Amino acid sequence: MVNCATKILQMFNRKLLILCLSILALGYSCRPDSIGVTVDNFDHAAQALIDRDSLIDFLESHYYDDAIDSVKPLVTGATALINDVRLIEQEVTELEVDYKFYFLMKNEGTPVPDKGFPTVMDSVLVKYKGQYLFNTEDLIDFDERTVSPVWLTLNGVIRGWTYSFVNFKGGENITVPGNGPITYQNGGNGVLFLPSGLGYRNRGTLGIPGNVNLMFYIELYDIVQDTDHDNDGVPSILEDPDGDGDPRNDDTDEDNIPNYLDFDDDGDGILTRDEGGVDGDPTNDFNDPNNPTLPDYLNPNYPNSGN
Ligand SMILES: [Ca+2]
Numbered sequence: 001m002v003n004c005a006t007k008i009l010q011m012f013n014r015k016l017l018i019l020c021l022s023i024l025a026l027g028y029s030c031r032p033d034s035i036g037v038t039v040d041n042f043d044h045a046a047q048a049l050i051d052r053d054s055l056i057d058f059l060e061s062h063y064y065d066d067a068i069d070s071v072k073p074l075v076t077g078a079t080a081l082i083n084d085v086r087l088i089e090q091e092v093t094e095l096e097v098d099y100k101f102y103f104l105m106k107n108e109g110t111p112v113p114d115k116g117f118p119t120v121m122d123s124v125l126v127k128y129k130g131q132y133l134f135n136t137e138d139l140i141d142f143d144e145r146t147v148s149p150v151w152l153t154l155n156g157v158i159r160g161w162t163y164s165f166v167n168f169k170g171g172e173n174i175t176v177p178g179n180g181p182i183t184y185q186n187g188g189n190g191v192l193f194l195p196s197g198l199g200y201r202n203r204g205t206l207g208i209p210g211n212v213n214l215m216f217y218i219e220l221y222d223i224v225q226d227t228d229h230d231n232d233g234v235p236s237i238l239e240d241p242d243g244d245g246d247p248r249n250d251d252t253d254e255d256n257i258p259n260y261l262d263f264d265d266d267g268d269g270i271l272t273r274d275e276g277g278v279d280g281d282p283t284n285d286f287n288d289p290n291n292p293t294l295p296d297y298l299n300p301n302y303p304n305s306g307n
């Protein structure tokens with residue numbers, strides 16, 4: 001946390017600070033090397049199987065009541081969530097464990113202007129309400145934000161959120177200029193059903209026990225397209241030189257600051273944004289004849305030496 005705070009102060013980036021505090025509110029530190037995850041001897045694969053069964057039990061024994069926008073115990077004549085045509089199942093591998101998670105897609109979202117889907121690194125403006133499944137019957141509220149939306153960044157929240165929100169789009173900002181509350185219409189809207197392994201895992205967090213499945217009512221209002229955490233001209237989603245889709249694990253100059261938070265990605269003393277040529281885009285400059293496929297901003301030998 002000391003490193004994180006120092007970096008944030010160095011960045012003088014108020015928005016990032018707000019994001020970081022929001023992440024902390026969700027029970028996560030912003031240590032970039034291991035966001036919310038600690039190595040332990042817990043059998044996460046076994047827990048994933050337990051969670052898979054209990055999530056399916058829950059989806060078989062509950063339904064979504066459209067009239068009151070609420071998940072309720074199944075009643076005669078209602079369609080169980082597991083059979084609801086709006087329920088989508090996805091699989092993901094996280095830290096070498098296979099997980100299934102589910103979401104009820106009520107509305108995908110109709111953004112105006114069209115910003116498309118967020119990436120796993122983008123900032124999102126959301127409203128949500130969270131509950132955890134105490135058992136297959138009982139839901140416990142642990143969080144509620146129904147008054148005003150909050151900005152979060154999808155690389156810094158529980159992984160179930162990261163993987164779910166990329167399926168939704170934002171809406172249209174209809175806030176009255178000058179004095180109105182922030183108001184959106186036609187945003188993405190759904191309910192997430194997440195195994196503990198994509199939530200707070202075996203450790204839990206403030207107010208949430210370990211090994212509990214989570215349910216969230218979510219609304220996605222807006223996104224920051226091509227979120228650029230370090231404002232160096234390279235969108236965070238592209239600061240992924242190893243190409244595994246996860247920019248959190250890339251640190252070209254090995255200074256313990258991942259590239260997406262690093263102003264000088266190759267550590268050559270020249271800021272990445274100053275290695276972007278006339279168009280300001282660092283991703284399309286390849287000037288080292290000895291290494292013509294490596295962009296200058298990731299090449300510590302260009303332009304300083306070795307040429
Ligand atoms: Ca960047």
Ligand SMILES: [Ca+2]
Nearest residue numbers: 240244246247
């Ligand atoms: Ca990566």
Ligand SMILES: [Ca+2]
Nearest residue numbers: 232259260262
């Ligand atoms: Ca960078």
Ligand SMILES: [Ca+2]
Nearest residue numbers: 264266268270
């Ligand atoms: Ca540099």
